[in-house]
Every structure is written in structure tokens, then in C-alpha cells.
Amino acid sequence: xxxxxxxxxxxxxxxxxxxxxxxxxxxxxxxxxxxxxxxxxxxxxxxxxxxxxxxxxxxxxxxxxxxxxxxxxxx
Amino acid sequence: xxxxxxxxxxxxxxxxxxxxxxxxxxxxxxxxxxxxxxxxxxxxxxxxxxxxxxxxxxxxxxxxxxxxxxxxxxxxxxxxxxxxxxxxxxxxxxxxxxxxxxxxxxxxxxxxxxxxxxxxxxxxxxxxxxxxxxxxxxxxxxxxxxxxxxxxxxxxxxxxxxxxxxxxxxxxxxxxxxxxxxxxxxxxxxxxxxxxxxxxxxxxxxxxxxxxxxxxxxxxxxxxxxxxxxxxxxxxxxxxxxxxxxxxxxxxxxxxxxxxxxxxxxxxxxxxxxxxxxxxxxxxxxxxxxxxxxxxxxxxxxxxxxxxxxxxxxxxxxxxxxxxxxxxxxxxxxxxxxxxxxxx
Numbered sequence: 001x002x003x004x005x006x007x008x009x010x011x012x013x014x015x016x017x018x019x020x021x022x023x024x025x026x027x028x029x030x031x032x033x034x035x036x037x038x039x040x041x042x043x044x045x046x047x048x049x050x051x052x053x054x055x056x057x058x059x060x061x062x063x064x065x066x067x068x069x070x071x072x073x074x075x
Numbered sequence: 076x077x078x079x080x081x082x083x084x085x086x087x088x089x090x091x092x093x094x095x096x097x098x099x100x101x102x103x104x105x106x107x108x109x110x111x112x113x114x115x116x117x118x119x120x121x122x123x124x125x126x127x128x129x130x131x132x133x134x135x136x137x138x139x140x141x142x143x144x145x146x147x148x149x150x151x152x153x154x155x156x157x158x159x160x161x162x163x164x165x166x167x168x169x170x171x172x173x174x175x176x177x178x179x180x181x182x183x184x185x186x187x188x189x190x191x192x193x194x195x196x197x198x199x200x201x202x203x204x205x206x207x208x209x210x211x212x213x214x215x216x217x218x219x220x221x222x223x224x225x226x227x228x229x230x231x232x233x234x235x236x237x238x239x240x241x242x243x244x245x246x247x248x249x250x251x252x253x254x255x256x257x258x259x260x261x262x263x264x265x266x267x268x269x270x271x272x273x274x275x276x277x278x279x280x281x282x283x284x285x286x287x288x289x290x291x292x293x294x295x296x297x298x299x300x301x302x303x304x305x306x307x308x309x310x311x312x313x314x315x316x317x318x319x320x321x322x323x324x325x326x327x328x329x330x331x332x333x334x335x336x337x338x339x340x341x342x343x344x345x346x347x348x349x350x351x352x353x354x355x356x357x358x359x360x361x362x363x364x365x366x367x368x369x370x371x372x373x374x375x376x377x378x379x380x381x382x383x384x385x386x387x388x389x390x391x392x393x394x395x396x397x398x399x400x401x402x403x404x405x406x407x408x409x410x411x412x413x414x415x416x417x418x419x
């Protein structure tokens with residue numbers, strides 16, 4: 001899906017936990033996440049800390065989207 | 076080699092430990108065969124037997140850096156002649172684990188590895204050079220066909236025969252002597268090509284389907300962003316009945332009235348991971364709460380009204396391509412310049 005969206009000219013940040021899969025499918029901007037069942041959270045943290053963690057990861061994705069890359073890059 | 080010692084690697088599901096709720100099960104070993112090893116062991120007859128089975132939760136294996144080394148130590152403890160992994164069918168994390176185990180065994184123990192993966196399993200592309208992976212179906216329903224194919228390769232290895240077919244090419248080059256020299260063969264091929272006749276290349280070119288990275292977003296404060304996920308986030312009740320695996324459709328859902336996911340307005344349709352955490356707070360899969368805040372704070376220009384979701388669990392590449400082509404049109408019509416796509 002990442003590739004088909006990018007084929008139309010839209011820039012994609014792929015947030016996922018198993019980075020090698022993302023590399024294999026051809027994502028260009030990859031942001032490693034926390035765990036497979038909760039990529040953007042961590043149920044062991046208090047809610048405020050968990051949200052802060054999510055915010056940090058999303059901001060990392062925004063940085064990736066605003067960064068020129070000429071090859072597959074893991075942020 | 077006769078009466079070969081075989082160690083079998085499987086996941087928590089095939090070991091009978093449990094489903095996705097047990098995907099965080101740490102590595103463990105048991106003497107003899109477990110689960111699908113029974114049929115493999117029976118198929119081998121006197122040629123060999125499974126001396127031990129090592130298993131690990133798929134989540135644990137992919138999320139813990141030390142898991143592969145632990146698994147390798149357990150495999151080593153049985154002093155095997157051959158290691159069997161899977162079959163992993165089209166299970167993404169299981170296929171990755173089978174591949175990673177194959178690589179370790181190949182590199183550290185230097186003994187043959189036999190496994191089975193579906194042709195679209197990502198583990199195959201990454202690890203195919205480290206094992207004889209036979210082609211298996213996309214689900215466990217094809218186990219009965221997979222076992223004889225795996226056994227056939229095992230028997231050849233045990234008999235000391237060269238294994239030349241019945242598995243995905245490893246991508247390794249092998250030297251051989253030809254009666255005609257290279258220039259002659261090349262000209263022959265060229266003449267056939269000119270005459271529109273069939274010919275077989277000696278060096279197939281790899282097919283890389285890569286998309287060049289689109290340009291960076293110039294200014295996030297004016298950009299329009301959209302959210303997409305293969306982790307199956309859907310409104311509570313899964314209104315479109317997106318399948319928990321091998322999805323045949325995707326859903327488009329409005330974010331107009333959602334600023335934060337709760338157990339009452341969102342859940343996951345995905346059947347390939349433990350859904351407990353996502354069902355309690357779907358922001359863990361689709362970060363709507365944070366995105367809405369960042370839009371309100373002006374850090375992001377605006378948000379496309381819909382999120383697009385499917386279940387990437389055993390879903391074919393052809394279906395995924397078709398889904399994305401379809402909703403990418405809608406994204407372009409709405410002048411979306413960037414997407415955050417989350418996967419589980």
C-alpha cells in the first residue's frame with residue numbers, strides 16, 4: 001500500500017515494528033515503533049506517558065515526511 | 076547420513092501453547108516432535124527422526140533482540156544434522172522467524188535447513204538463500220500438501236543426493252561446464268530473440284519494484300495529511316465486516332466526530348495479533364488523538380476527513396495494491412500531500 005500511494009506522488013511515512021518487512025516491501029521513510037499489537041502505545045505506561053510516547057513517535061514521522069531522502073531510510 | 080537427527084522450529088500456535096494471546100511466549104524446547112512435526116516424523120520413516128522441537132511466540136521472536144540467539148542455543152543442544160522451520164504459510168511474523176532461524180542455523184551451525192513458505196511471505200524474499208523453502212499454500216489448511224514436499228527434500232539430503240528442485244531458488248550461482256562457449260551461446264540466444272523464438276536466459280535479471288521517494292513536504296504547517304493503516308482499525312462493530320485475515324476489502328471512515336479513541340468508538344478487525352490493547356485504545360494503532368492535537372496546535376496544516384483501513388494479515392499483494400490504488404485517488408482529489416501509514 002505504501003508503494004501504491006507513493007506512486008501517485010503522495011509522500012508516506014511508514015510506522016511499523018518489524019522494520020525488515022517494511023524495507024522488503026519498499027517503504028522509503030520508515031519509523032520504527034513500539035510493538036506489534038501496539039505500535040503507537042505502551043499499555044505498561046501511565047496514560048499521560050503513553051500519549052507522550054505516541055506524540056514523540058508521530059512527530060518523528062512528521063520529521064521524516066519533511067526530510068528529503070534518495071533511498072530507503074529508517075528514521 | 077542415516078537416521079538423521081532433526082530439530083524442528085515452530086511458533087506458539089503450532090506448539091499448542093495458544094493463539095495471538097500467547098504470541099509473547101518466550102523460547103522453549105521439548106524433546107521429540109510437537110504438532111506438525113508428527114506428520115514430518117512419520118513421513119521420514121527410518122531415514123531420520125525429530126529429536127527435539129524448539130518453539131517461540133511470533134511476537135516475542137520479532138520484538139526481542141536476544142530471542143534468535145536463545146532459539147539457536149536450544150537447537151544446538153540437540154546436536155542436529157538438519158533443521159526444519161515451519162511451514163510458515165503466509166503468516167508474516169512466523170515467516171520472518173522461520174527465515175531468521177534458517178539464517179542463523181545456516182551461518183552458525185552450517186547444516187542444511189528445510190522449510191515451507193507461501194510465495195508472498197516477506198520472510199521468503201529476505202531469507203530464501205539460507206534454506207530449502209518449499210512452496211506451500213497461504214494457510215494451514217494446506218498443511219497436508221506441504222508436509223510431503225518438505226519430507227521429500229529431507230530424504231534427498233539424508234540420502235546424500237543433490238537437491239535440485241522442489242524449492243524456491245536460493246539465488247546462489249553454481250559453476251558448471253558447458254559444451255559451447257559463452258559467445259556462441261549468447262549469439263544463439265540473440266538469433267532466437269530476433270526470430271521471435273523462445274529462449275532461456277542464463278542470467279535472469281532480478282525484478283525490483285521500487286518507487287522513487289516522493290519529495291519531502293515543504294511546510295507541514297500548510298500540508299494536508301491523511302491516516303492509513305494495515306492494522307485493521309475500524310469503528311466499533313466493524314461496520315464493513317472487514318475480514319480478520321485475507322481481507323477482500325478496505326474501509327473508509329470519517330474522523331469528523333472523533334478526537335480520541337475509546338473502547339466505545341473503535342476496535343481492530345485484525346486477527347493476526349492480540350487485539351486487547353487496540354480494542355482498549357485504538358490510538359495505539361491509529362494515532363488520531365495526537366494528530367488532532369497537532370492540527371489544532373497548527374503543527375500540521377489540515378487532516379483529510381477519512382481514514383483508510385484494511386487488515387494486512389495474509390492479505391494478498393494483489394488485493395493490497397488494488398485497495399491503495401483506489402483510495403489514493405480520493406487522497407489526490409482532496410489534495411493530500413502526505414500520509415502516515417501504520418502497520419502492526
